[in-house]
Amino acid sequence: MRVATIALEQMTAEQRTAHDEVVAGVRGRMPAPMHAWIHSPQMAGHAQKLGAVLRYGTSLPPTLSELAILVTARHWTSHFEWYAHKRDGLKAGLDPAIISAIAERREPVFADPAQRIVYEYSKTLHEKRTISKTQHDTAVAALGERAVVELVGILGYYSLVSMTLNAFEIGLPENEQIELQD
Numbered sequence: 001m002r003v004a005t006i007a008l009e010q011m012t013a014e015q016r017t018a019h020d021e022v023v024a025g026v027r028g029r030m031p032a033p034m035h036a037w038i039h040s041p042q043m044a045g046h047a048q049k050l051g052a053v054l055r056y057g058t059s060l061p062p063t064l065s066e067l068a069i070l071v072t073a074r075h076w077t078s079h080f081e082w083y084a085h086k087r088d089g090l091k092a093g094l095d096p097a098i099i100s101a102i103a104e105r106r107e108p109v110f111a112d113p114a115q116r117i118v119y120e121y122s123k124t125l126h127e128k129r130t131i132s133k134t135q136h137d138t139a140v141a142a143l144g145e146r147a148v149v150e151l152v153g154i155l156g157y158y159s160l161v162s163m164t165l166n167a168f169e170i171g172l173p174e175n176e177q178i179e180l181q182d
Contacts, residue, residue, distance in 0.1 A: 003036045003168045014041035022048040026056050032080050033164040047160070054157045058150035060143070062092035064118045068154045070094075071122040074102050078162035079178050080170055086179070103180055117142050122155055 011019060018041045022030055030038075031051070037044035058065060066089035073081035082103070089099055098115070101108035110116040121139050125131055131139075139148050164170070172178065 001035070001168060001170055003039060003170075005035060006038055011038070012041065015044070017041065018044040018048065021045060025052055027052065032084070032170050033161045035170060036164050036168040047157075050153075051157055051161070054150065054154050058154070059147045060118075060150055060154075062088070063094055063112075064114060064143075064147075064151075065154055066092045066094060067098070067115055067118050068122045068151055069158050070099060070102050071119060072126065072155055072158040073162055074105070074180065075123075075126040076159065076162035076166060077180050077182055078165050079180055080165045080172055081158065081162050082180050083172050083176055114142055118151060121148075121151060125152070125155055126159075 006015060008016070008019065015038050018038060019030060019034075022034060022044075025048070027048075031048070034044055034048060037047055055065070060068075066085055069085045070082065070089055072078075073085055086099055086103075090096060094115075095108075095111075098108040098110065098119075102119075108119060110119065117139050121131060121135060124135060136148070139151070143151070
C-alpha cells in the first residue's frame with residue numbers, strides 16, 4: 001500500500017471523527033479507500049457519506065447498482081473493487097455469467113431489459129465520456145429520472161473509489177487472487 005496506515009490511537013481529532021462516523025454507519029467498518037482518504041479527514045467524511053447514500057440509499061435495486069459498480073471496477077481494472085462487489089453482485093442476484101462476461105470484457109447476455117440499459121449506459125459513459133440523447137431518454141423511460149441521476153452518481157463515486165484503490169495500491173485481502181486481467 002502506497003499510503004501509511006494510521007492507527008486509531010494516532011489519528012487526529014478530525015480523522016477520528018471521520019473514522020467514527022463511517023464505523024457507526026451502515027458499513028460498520030472503515031472501507032478500503034478510507035485508508036487513503038483518512039489522510040484528508042474532511043474529504044474522508046464527505047466521501048463516505050456520499051458513498052453510503054449511493055450504495056444503500058438510491059432508488060436502484062441492488063442488482064442494478066452492483067452491476068454499475070462492477071462495470072466501473074472493470075473499466076478501471078480495480079482489483080479490490082471487483083473483489084468486493086463481485087460478491088455483492090452475486091448476493092444481489094446478478095447472474096454469474098453476466099459477471100464473468102464483464103470480467104472478460106465480453107458483451108453479457110441479459111434477460112432483464114433494465115440490466116441491459118444500466119450496463120450499456122455505464123459502459124458508454126465510461127468509454128465515451130458522454131451519452132447520446134436517445135440512450136439517455138431510453139434510460140429515463142425505463143428507470144426514471146431520479147434513478148438515472150443516481151446511476152451517474154454511482155459511476156462517478158465508484159470511479160473515485162477505483163482510482164483511489166489503484167493509485168494507492170490498496171490490495172486484496174490475504175489469500176485472495178486477482179481475477180481481472182488488463
